[in-house]
Amino acid sequence: MRIVVLGLPGAGKGTQASRIAEKLDIPHLSTGDMLRAAVQSRTCIDKKAKAVMERGELVPDQLVVAAVIERIARSDARRGFVLDGFPRTIAQAEAFDDLLHTRGLELDHAIELQVDEQILLTRVMARAREARERGEQVRADDNHETLRIRLDAYKKQTAPLIDYYRSKDILKSIDGLQPIDTVTENVFRVIRRTMLKGCRGDQRAHE
Ligand code: AP5
Numbered sequence: 234m235r236i237v238v239l240g241l242p243g244a245g246k247g248t249q250a251s252r253i254a255e256k257l258d259i260p261h262l263s264t265g266d267m268l269r270a271a272v273q274s275r276t277c278i279d280k281k282a283k284a285v286m287e288r289g290e291l292v293p294d295q296l297v298v299a300a301v302i303e304r305i306a307r308s309d310a311r312r313g314f315v316l317d318g319f320p321r322t323i324a325q326a327e328a329f330d331d332l333l334h335t336r337g338l339e340l341d342h343a344i345e346l347q348v349d350e351q352i353l354l355t356r357v358m359a360r361a362r363e364a365r366e367r368g369e370q371v372r373a374d375d376n377h378e379t380l381r382i383r384l385d386a387y388k389k390q391t392a393p394l395i396d397y398y399r400s401k402d403i404l405k406s407i408d409g410l411q412p413i414d415t416v417t418e419n420v421f422r423v424i425r426r427t428m429l430k431g432c433r434g435d436q437r438a439h440e
Contacts, residue, residue, distance in 0.1 A: 234259065234313040234424070235338065237320065239394060240346035242383040243353040243360075244409045245416060249346065250317035252417050253424070260309050264297050264319040267304065269372075287373045289382030291390055294324045302332060313341075321391045326398075341427060343398035344420060346409030354380055 234257055238246045247263055254261035272283045282292050301319055304310065320326040333339055354377060361375040374383060398404040405423045409416055 234315075234342075234428075235333070235340050236313070236315045236342045236344060236424075237340060237398075238315065238317045238344050238346065239391070239398075240409060241348055241350065241353055241387050242380060243356040244346040244348045245413065246317045246346060248413055249344070249416060249420055250315045253315045253420065256421070257313065257315070257424075259313040259315060261317065262301065262304055262310075262314050262319070263317040264301065264321075265317070267300055268292060268297075271300075287379070289374050289379035289386065291321055291386050294322055294328070297321070298325055298328045301329065320394060323393055323397060326394055340398075340401075340403055342424065343394070343401075343404050344423065345395060345398075345404060345406045346416065347406050348409040350384060352410065353384070 236250075236253060238250045238253075240246050247265075250261050250263065253259075268282050268286060272286070281296060285292050297319060301316070305314055320329050330339075357375050357380055358377075361371045364371045364375075374380070395404065395406075407416060407419045407423065411419070
């Protein structure tokens with residue numbers, strides 16, 4: 234199964250993507266985590282990415298697309314994957330669709346977690362506080378000022394993906410304001426429905 238999870242910064246993409254990955258036994262690919270790891274390990278992309286991420290803006294498309302292409306070529310992604318934070322622009326989505334098509338593949342779901350903007354600052358500041366309490370590094374972009382820029386980037390560059398995936402008939406919108414477990418149940422309800430349809434389709438094809 235190949236899934237992308239979309240939503241505003243702090244909507245719960247990482248939380249839900251990791252649960253989907255665990256349950257379906259497919260890798261969870263977060264471009265945010267990949268970029269943060271690259272910055273930490275001081276790879277060649279770190280200089281370009283670090284300042285951009287700290288400002289709350291989007292890293293250039295070609296850099297992220299190249300990282301995703303390299304990652305999904307690995308053997309553990311053969312059975313599928315759940316992408317969190319990618320694609321984030323129409324250009325990324327089109328480049329990714331082209332790549333999948335060349336392999337005879339397509340996305341099964343684009344799951345959008347819908348939340349009110351007002352809740353996001355509370356969530357992001359809670360995550361920063363919890364990281365501090367655990368003695369972990371706080372994300373450089375988890376603060377009031379940068380969240381505003383991340384929200385702006387989402388509205389201008391990422392929100393058009395909702396219509397993009399709706400037009401491909403794979404968009405599923407889910408209320409991300411519910412408690413975490415309820416959101417997960419609703420996500421799996423959507424996934425199961427498609428799996429059942431697929432099974433019925435297979436059965437019919439064999440009749
Ligand atoms: P990225 O790491 O993707 O950050 P983001 O989109 O801003 O999202 P977050 O990780 O903040 O939130 P989330 O939606 O995953 O929510 P989470 O589950 O963590 O990107 C960071 C930066 O990297 C970007 O700004 C950009 O610079 C760069 N980048 C990444 N991908 C890129 C791309 N494709 N192209 C270009 N640049 C890219 O939850 C947040 C908190 O809320 C947690 O504490 C969680 O416990 C809590 N929570 C979750 N769900 C609920 C719930 N239902 N109820 C209550 N609390 C909840």
